[in-house]
Amino acid sequence: MYKKVIEPRVSETDGVGHINNTTIPVWLEAARNPIFKLFTPDDSFAHWKMIILNMNVDYLNQIYFGKNVEVYTWVKRIGNSSLELYEEIHQEGNICVKGSVVYVNYNVEKQVSESIPQEIRVQLEEHLLLNSIES
Numbered sequence: 001m002y003k004k005v006i007e008p009r010v011s012e013t014d015g016v017g018h019i020n021n022t023t024i025p026v027w028l029e030a031a032r033n034p035i036f037k038l039f040t041p042d043d044s045f046a047h048w049k050m051i052i053l054n055m056n057v058d059y060l061n062q063i064y065f066g067k068n069v070e071v072y073t074w075v076k077r078i079g080n081s082s083l084e085l086y087e088e089i090h091q092e093g094n095i096c097v098k099g100s101v102v103y104v105n106y107n108v109e110k111q112v113s114e115s116i117p118q119e120i121r122v123q124l125e126e127h128l129l130l131n132s133i134e135s
Contacts, residue, residue, distance in 0.1 A: 002073040004031035008065045018062040028087050031071035038120045051106040057099040063091050074129040081105050081113040086129050
């Protein structure tokens, strides 16, 4: 499991008093940086590999300014060229958001998907959801 702590900002708070729902996908993506680094170690968009195919977000509880959140990311499935992540956002011990996202390892220059290299696959397997549940 990957974990990222985020401090909510005033600017992310909407008129109803909770963190705006458009902020949540940004936070989820921020927590994926270690995974992006596996595929594109130099962080160069010229060599970028991770292309999003699908994202789903379920809002379970409101999130508020003034209290940090923890974003947890697990690898749910590793395919030949794609991977699915399962994600949760917690605040004060409560699960507030859960979601999933599918990425494909994509060669932008050639405009084709590519198999996930074995060395990356091994690192991703360390964060499999199944491993976390059994621990």
